[in-house]
Amino acid sequence: MGLRNARAAAESTAIEGLRELAGAALPTDRIFRAADELLRPVLEFDAVCWHTADPATGLVNSVQSEDLSLAAYDHAVQLEVWTDDLATFPKIRRAGRRAETISHASQGCPGRSVRYREQIRPAGFGDELRACFDAAGGMWGCAAFMRAPDRGPYAARQRRLADLAARHLGNALRASHVPPSGPVDEDDDRSPAVIVLDRANRLLALSGPAEDLLARFADPTPTALAVPTAVAMAAEHARRAADGLPAPQLPVRVQTRDGRWYVLHGSALRGPGVAGGDSGQATVVASPATPAETVPLYLAAYGLTAREQEVALLLVRGCDTREVARTLAMAPYTVQDHLKSVFAKTGVASRRELVARIMLGS
Known part of the structure; x- marks a missing residue:
């Protein structure tokens, strides 16, 4: 009884701390660090990968982790876009949930998950818990919490706790996306940028302010990708659509560190001399978001x-x-x-x- 009461008290403290984050007006990286400190003791995870997302589509557009090297992050992006796996972020949302684990989704057989076989188990982890940070009708971020095999699978109470925590984190991330204060910087180059990538998402060509934008889109944590997550996601979904597979048709929206929204339109290129005429190359055009695209996001950000x-x-x-x-x-x-x-x-x-x-x- 004493252990149960202590656990309940710790969980209550964590949730109250997350609730307070929504009113703290913190940037996303500090929200994730604070959430890590609050949730690690009660969810009992050993590593976490945090993401922001395009609230309109739910597509991941950045990554942050202080536990993982992300040396195989390029493979993680491929799995996320191309694999119909268990407990993916879109599937969790479609099921009307905010959190799910591989052990629960696989009914105790995690080997059914491609992600588990190719990424989680080789990295030395056991169960994975994923959470979607939804608020005001959009997904503002998400996270994957991994734990060592000797901890066993996540308990049902921890899934429920993660579901509740995700709601408060959604509100905190939503509040962090309010419009920037002060006038627009007139010296800011707001012209479109063109980024051309090869099959492995390595840079082939840049035009316009692309070099500057790549720096402004940079992930908080360095990854194996040659480009930021948002750019790679736009390119991969364009390739998926070109292959005739279901893919989001909307652009990937991403907010720069100075609070400006951009939309990334990806398109797959066709080339001669390649089987099927498919070169694997992709072009991503990054354009400043128009008022029609930002106003709904800002209104949602205000709650x-x-x-x-x-x-x-x-x-x-x-x-x-x-x-x-x-x-x-x-x-x-x-x-x-x-x-x-x-x-x-x-x-x-x-x-x-x-x-x-x-x-x-x-």
Whole structure:
């Protein structure tokens, strides 16, 4: 009974600490470090790999780990994109969960997982627990927690704890993506960049501000990849689509360290002299995100409800209260109630300030 009470107290302390992270306005790397300190004692993992993600598509766009060398990260990316495995991040989300383990998904037979056979077991780990950090309708990040074989599989209570923790981490990561304060840097080169990669995602050619952008997209932890995770993911999904396999059709969105959003469009290249005419090369075009692409992300980052986001979008487009009420089929006083909540969550006092905050980041 004493051990059970001590465990429950430790888990409660960890969850309370994660809840507080949402209001701390920390950058993502510090959120992950704080979460590591809170969760490692209660989830009892030996290594963790943290990721941010494109909230609109859930596609991973960065990696951070203080436990792993990531020397085989290129293989991990291949497995993530090309393998229909157990307990993948998309499958966890489609199942309506936030956390799952290989041991549970495989019904005690982890060898059924390609990821386990080719990556986890060779690295000296046993079970893996994955968590998706969802909030406000998007996935803002995710993580994979590995443990040594002698610890045995994760317990059901730890899966439940990870599910609860993931919700709070989703809120913390969402809050870290609010628009940057201050005016837009006019000296910032906002022209598109073109990045050409070979089959192994090695650089073949660059144009425009690509070299600068690659540095701004860089992963917090060095990996075996020659390019940042976001660029490699855009290229791999383009190759998958070119092979006629199901693949996300939306671009990969990534936020730079200075808070600017870019969209990465990947396309597979065809070349002569190669079987099937497929050279394996891919082009990734990185373009500054337009207001139409960033406004929904910023509104979600502020924690607005779906209805509040609809009201705010109409305001940004120039609609007055009456037009918003008519478009959304609600009473004007209801619109005003939503407006008060929108202003409170975004920290503004007027519609003009709202537009400036969302559109200009000021």
